[in-house]
Amino acid sequence: MYAETEYDHYQQMGERPAQQGSSGDGNSSGTRSGGGGNGSGKPTAPKFSQTVDAVEEFGVDPNGNRPIGEDIDSVPEDTLVVFPGGTFKVSGRTQFRATKAGVVGASYQDKKPPSGDGKNTTTFVAEQGTFAALDFKMDTGLVGGFMLDFTATKALITMNARSSGFMQYRDVVWNGLVDRVGSQANDSKNGDYLCAMQPDEGATSRATRFVMKNNGIPGSKNIGGRNGFWCGESCKGTAQIEDCVVSAVADNGVYGGRAPGDVQIKGGEWVNNEVSHNRYSGKGSFSDGATMVLDADNYNGPTGEYGKWNDEIGTHAIKIERGDNGISKPSGAVLRNAEIQLLSAGPHGFGAGIRVRGSGGALKIENCRITNNVDCASVVAESPGDGYSGYKAPSPHNITITDSLFQGTNAESIVDVSGRENSLVRKTCFKIPGASSSNITGMTIGSGVGFGKQCKSGGLSNPKKVGSGGNLSAANFSAPNASSTGSASTSSGGGSGWAGKLLGGLAVAPLIGIAVIAIPFIFGLLVLGGATFGGLLLFFKKLSS
Structure with missing residues (x-):
């Protein structure tokens, strides 16, 4: 399901005059690996008949003194436009x-998000008080390998990831704080998002390795705060979001409940976002292989005058709903291979x-x-309607x-389902001290279900x-830390997540060296210790403290 959309599109394009070949980065088109939503496949890209330098071809200013829209207002067909390392001003749409x-x-071939340091980083920047949007739409193409810098006070850059066929967006970093909130909030026409996934019906937009970290002020959801990914009424095709890091945004990590199309989330690290991490x-539509952490005690994102994290706005890891626009879709969402940790809730609770x-x-x-150490049910399902x-x-x-595992300390109400016919739990261990079948309501308990510490x-x-x-590509990079003052550090190390902290201590090592050291080390711990992934997270927190 996930990779097949890419395969099918390239097969169709192969029958058109604009024939698709193998990717310029060595991956072959048409890989069906991961069908059925169980794998992402290999990101590929079409070959282009020509590659041009945006500065040389269009005269855009690499020093950020003139908006790029004054020099480039169209993209030549069958052309890859490369913005070299530098600073490019954006204003308006x-x-x-x-x-x-x-x-x-410039770093688009690196297959990792740009770090923000070095001459190979391409940065689009908005000046103080400026709203800007980059709006892309192609049938087939590649977009990414750049940073969006809105660290200036009351500045913001958003992105529209449209598609009329199969479009790949990858390796984009949002660096800055959405501080245009309250009475100075942007009006609704500018969008309720950092990135809008907007594929046409039958089309696919795929976002890979996006980083949105520390971009939101807690409590500002209803006064200008932004979702990470917005999949709304204009998401009529398939939005695929893979290996992204989204942490401390002021609204949902992914808001996909209002989309008439499909929202498919693969992997990634989702930490301390408000409202919910994945909503669809x-x-x-599904979320597959994501790590989701809610931990008020270890929130180290931006602060502001609208309350603490999870103070004014409650949050969840997963929220399943179709919103208030009444869009009707066939029933049957899926959550698989998730690591969900509810570690501490703060004053509002979950x-x-x-x-x-x-x-x-x-x-x-x-x-x-699912690890639950707070005072709330792990699963709640309201009656239909x-x-x-x-x-x-x-x-x-x-x-x-x-085939799931529930653990932690909360055994009061583990699963609470209301009015949902034929609900069933089977082959699942509720490894929680004191847990019993009485902590599961509204579901039939089938075969292979166990309870209690043993x-x-x-x-x-x-x-x-x-x-x-x-899928460690989801975790082994970090974004700059934004503060509520609008300033930011462009260090490639650090970050609020456990992976960012681990890499912060290794920032002096070459990237390849990090991969060689970190990946065998992590998997060695899993094999030798037999520890749960939750235990591994706690280990890294202790290591970096």
Whole structure:
């Protein structure tokens, strides 16, 4: 399902005059690995008939003294436009339209987000008080390898990732704080997002290795705070979001509940975002292999005057709903291979680790590990039609939990399901002291279910697939830290996540050396210790403290 969209598109393009070849980075087109949503496949790109330098070809200013929109207002067909290392001013909405084209920064072949240091970094920058948007739409193409810098006071840069076929967006870093909030908030026409995923019906937009870290002020959700990814009414095709790091944004990490199309999330590290990390609904939409952490005690993102993190705005790891726009999709969302940790909640508390609103249809939870040390249920599913929107999703409405592990300290109410016919839990271990079947409501308890500290029945069917630890490209990079004053550090080390802290101590090593050292070390711990991934996270926190 996930990789097949790419394969099918390249097959179709191969029958058109603009023939697609193998990628310029050595990956071959048409790889079907990971079908059925179980793998991302290899990111590929079309070959272009020519590559041009944006400074030499269009005369754009690499020193940030003149907006690029004054020099470039269209992209030549079948052309890869490379912005070299430098600073490029953006203001207002800059549109890039073509059938087949690419717009990339100097580091686009590195296959990692730019670090922000060195002459090979391409940075688009907005001046103080300036709103800017980069708006891309092609049938086939490649966009990425650059930073968006809005560290100036009251500045903001957003991005529209459109597609009329199969478009790849990768390695983009948002560096700055959304501080244009309160009475100075941008009006709604500028969008409620850092990145809008906007594929046409039948088309696919894929975002890979995006980094949005420390971009939001807690409590500003309803007064100008932004979602990380917005998949709204204009997301009519398939939005694919893979190996991204999204931490401390002031609204949802992914808001996909209002999309008539499919929202598919693969891997990534999602830490201390407000409202929810992954929010989606309906058949064809899923979150697979993501690591999601909610931990108020270790929140070290921006602060402001609107309350502490999880003070004014409660949060969840997963929220399944179709929003208040009434868009109806076939029922059947999936959550698989997730690592969810509810470690500390702060004054507001959490509604649940996983919440299915009354407008959300069926949800299958498969091969997930949920650690809950706070005072809330791990899973809550409202009766169909309940909740703020009042909408009722099409049948079926059942919740299915299989091959999963629940652990932690909270045994009061582990799973609370209301009015959802044929809901079933099976092959699952509730390895929580004092847990019993009485802590599971609204579900039939099937075969292979165990309870208590010594639980021996059920559990993960494939531990290696759980969380982004099975896909380290999601975690082994960090973004600059923004503060509420609008200033930012461009150090490539550090970051609020556990992976960022680990790499902060290795920042002097070459990147290849980091990979050689870190990956065998991590997997060695998993094999030798037999520890859970949750234990590994705690180990890294202690290591970096």
